[in-house]
Amino acid sequence: MSKKLKIYNLKFIIKKGKKRVINLSAGKKYLVRLTERGAEVMINCKIKAKEKEAVSVDCDVVHEAARTKAIICLKGVARDAARIKISGKVMVNKGAIKSEDLLEERLLLIGNTAGGEAEPVLEIEEDEVNIKHAASIGQVDDWQIFYLGTRGISMKSAVKLLMESFLDNGQRE
């Protein structure tokens, strides 16, 4: 298969038995390689975009050895006419048996003109693995805003609260 040559801004190599937490920042392309047995990584990302911003983040994780583990949680909130693009890719090479991976991509759109794009890609060449991914793009729940409204919280701060909780929820330290 033809492999596109990709230029990364930042590269990480995680070695034997090491654990790392990586926080991604917007607009960059990342490559994370789990090169030795038992390497673990947690990747978090929170992006906020407003007005006419167009923000993207791109993260590739490669499982190169057995029993490697990655938890990837990429989140973004777009408001006004902003656009967010999240691309995540998990590759499991031959020999990376018993590797585990959860790739999560969540986008929250506020207002009628915000836009979002999610690409959760998996390429798996080994059978004894446990790989999952989930992605969603959605709006703020009107019922939640209504509920907060009944508690005397204004629409504006209710949206803000929900936004913050959306970004914090599920992030691992």
Add this chain to the structure above:
Amino acid sequence: MKKFSRPRYQFGFHDRTGYKNRTRAGLDSQVVEQISDRKKEPEWMRKKRLAALSVFEKKEMPKWGVDLSEIDPTRTIFYAKPTDKDSRSWDEVPEGIKKTFERIGVPQAEREYLAGVKAQYESEVIYGSLKNELESRGVIFESMDSGLAKYPELVREYFGKLVPMEDNKFAALNGAVWSGGSLVYIPKGVKVGMPLSAYFRMNLARMGQFERTLIVADEGSFVHYIEGCTAPIYTTDSLHAAVVEIFVKKGARVRYTTLQNWSTNVINLVTKRARVEEEGVMEWVDGNLGSKKTMKYPGNILAGRKARGDILSIAVAGAGQHLDTGGKFIHLAPETSASMISRSVSFGGGRTSFRGLVDEGPKAFNSKTKVRCDALILDRMSRSDTYPVLRVSGRGTVEHEATVSRIGEEQLFYLQSRGIGGTEAQGMIVNGFIEPIVKEIPVEYAVELSRLINLEMEGAGDE
């Protein structure tokens, strides 16, 4: 270490048939004109074919998806016709061809269940029957060639409107050399109770099949169209590039079931697309078992308010196979909804890829999409990929979930403790894995599918 191998292809036989009309191998304007001449087509169709040919020549081979470098148009025969005229009754069908059909079970399916069978042998429909009842209700179910002769206005109105020849290289190829396929028109409010079925079959080495299907379901109508195929095995590569266009009008519902079991030397490149108007429903049931390489992504253009699209898809890839399947949803109107369930199994060095597109445009207020794709990998030689793209601009929601795993040790152990061992257990688990989709397929096809999967697992061998 487990080793999976594919048993000898069950339908890998072929019989000798006198090919009265066929073009020479290769493709140029002369060949295209020859096809058009033999079909005695109207001038506009001839022009369309020639225009499509020039598009095909200009476009480059797609660089994504499966590796297509082995396709060589100069060695492909683009048109062949086994008998001269369309035959209406079963008795008139030539003996040799009949024998082939009997071995793959067409007559039974026809007698017992199906309203009308259009059996495609080679590039042209040679056998067709339509129940009088359907005819009297105004339903049109013709081969595309005779449909063009009988209803030129209908064909002209819809042909190439959904999949224009500029769409992709193989849609252009189909536009230039298409022959066979079906023309279906369901009038307003008519609900066809029994599925309409077409059987496709290729029987000549290095011969491409380029059928063209057009389905128009008028307001409030319903039709279930079934397409199933088996083909004999050959050493040289065959090319299959079909185009299917479906128009679902207001409040209509169309279900399109495909059971694809091409032999493992066929390259299967299909463009399928439906346009769904207000409150219409389009359902695709897509089973991909055979072929060497497949690229197929049924597309749904949800153009009217509350339009709905559903895709259920299975891919089973064994040794040497690469099945690149998936689906597309383009939401253009408010309150449209879509769902997709995909299950893929790869074994013995096979590769499955899921490729999906969900695009909810700025006008798609409160539209919803749910995509679920699961993959099962049976051994270390096999591979599975997932390439989804989700895009929302405005007030839509998309959910996507996927898992990739192997057969659970606990499941195998449990079955073994009940006395079901090795391959039988594996076949059972694989059948269970794809069950949500199989149950949507008419019963005799479901039986065939389950049998085929067991057959493939049989070749798998114990640990």
